[in-house]
Amino acid sequence: MITVDGAARSFGTLEALADVTLTVSDGEFVTLIGRSGCGKSTLLNMIAGLLPPTRGTITIDGTPVTSPRRDVAMVFQQPALLPWRSVEANVLLPAEIFGWNAAAEAAQLLEMTGLAEFRKRRPHELSGGMQQRVALCRALIQKPKVLLMDEPFSALDALTREELAVELQRIHLDLGTTIVFVTHSIQEAVLLADRVAVLSERPGRIREIVKIDIPRPRTFGYNAHLEAVASASARLHSLLH
Structure with a gap:
C-alpha cells in the first residue's frame, strides 16, 4: 500500500x-x-x-x-473545525468540496463515534475530545x-x-x-x-x-x-x- x-x-x-x-x-x-x-x-x-x-x-x-x-486523509493535533458550521456540516465539508452526496455516510460516522445527538451543535459547544471525533469523521467521510x-x-x-x-x-x-x-x-x-x-x-x-x-x-x-x-x-x- x-x-x-x-x-x-x-x-x-x-x-x-x-x-x-x-x-x-x-x-x-x-x-x-x-x-x-x-x-x-x-x-x-x-x-x-x-x-x-x-x-x-x-x-x-x-x-x-x-x-x-x-x-489519503489527514488528522492533525488540532481539529481545525470551522466555528460557524455545525458538527454535521463540518463532517460534510470534504464531500461538498468534491461534489459528493454523503449525507448517509455522515450520519453513519456520527452514530459510530457517538456524535449523532450533537450533529447540529457548533464546535464551541463541544469538548476537546468531541471536537477531535468530528475531525476524525471529517477525514473518514472521504472513505480514504x-x-x-x-x-x-x-x-x-x-x-x-x-x-x-x-x-x-x-x-x-x-x-x-x-x-x-x-x-x-x-x-x-x-x-x-x-x-x-x-x-x-x-x-x-x-x-x-x-x-x-x-x-x-x-x-x-x-x-x-x-x-x-x-x-x-x-x-x-x-x-x-
Missing part, C-alpha cells in the same frame, strides 16, 4: 530525515514514535504529499506521491485508503486520550483503513499498532520496527495480555532512551 524507499528531507542545511525505508501493508496500523525533532511529522507530511522528499521516493498503491491525493494522524490526541486530557485511542482501535477494526499514526506515547503505540517504527534522533532514520503481536481488542486496563503489553512497552522504552 505505502512504500517509502530511501526517503530523505532537508530544510536548507538542516537534515530532518535520512534514508528512511518503510512499507505499510493494506489495512495495517503503523505507529511512528521517536523523540521530538526526529522527523515523525515530516515523514507523515511527505506521505501525504504535502512535502516532497529531497531524495528517495514514496508511493501509494504503486503510484508516486507528488501532491495530496483524494484517497490511507488515514494519516499526527499526534491527534496529544492536546487532550489523559482520560479522554485513552477513550479516543480505544475508539480509534474499534473504528480501524470496523473499517480496515490503512493508518499511519504519529505519537510520543509508548502506551498509545502499543495499544493501537500492528507495528511500531522507532525513529532515531535527527536526522531521523528507522532505528527498528517492533511488531506488536497482541490480540485485539486491546485496552489500557487489566487484561489477559499484561505481560505482552509490558514486554512491548519495555522494548520501545529501551529503544527511545
Whole structure:
C-alpha cells in the first residue's frame, strides 16, 4: 500500500530525515514514535504529499506521491473545525468540496463515534475530545485508503486520550483503513499498532520496527495480555532512551 524507499528531507542545511525505508501493508496500523525533532511529522507530511522528499521516493498503491491525493486523509493535533458550521456540516465539508452526496455516510460516522445527538451543535459547544471525533469523521467521510494522524490526541486530557485511542482501535477494526499514526506515547503505540517504527534522533532514520503481536481488542486496563503489553512497552522504552 505505502512504500517509502530511501526517503530523505532537508530544510536548507538542516537534515530532518535520512534514508528512511518503510512499507505499510493494506489495512495495517503503523505507529511512528521517536523523540521530538526526529522527523515523525515530516515523514507523515511527505506521505501525504504535502512535502516532497529531497531524495528517495514514496508511493501509494504503486503510484508516486507528488501532491495530496483524494484517497489519503489527514488528522492533525488540532481539529481545525470551522466555528460557524455545525458538527454535521463540518463532517460534510470534504464531500461538498468534491461534489459528493454523503449525507448517509455522515450520519453513519456520527452514530459510530457517538456524535449523532450533537450533529447540529457548533464546535464551541463541544469538548476537546468531541471536537477531535468530528475531525476524525471529517477525514473518514472521504472513505480514504490511507488515514494519516499526527499526534491527534496529544492536546487532550489523559482520560479522554485513552477513550479516543480505544475508539480509534474499534473504528480501524470496523473499517480496515490503512493508518499511519504519529505519537510520543509508548502506551498509545502499543495499544493501537500492528507495528511500531522507532525513529532515531535527527536526522531521523528507522532505528527498528517492533511488531506488536497482541490480540485485539486491546485496552489500557487489566487484561489477559499484561505481560505482552509490558514486554512491548519495555522494548520501545529501551529503544527511545
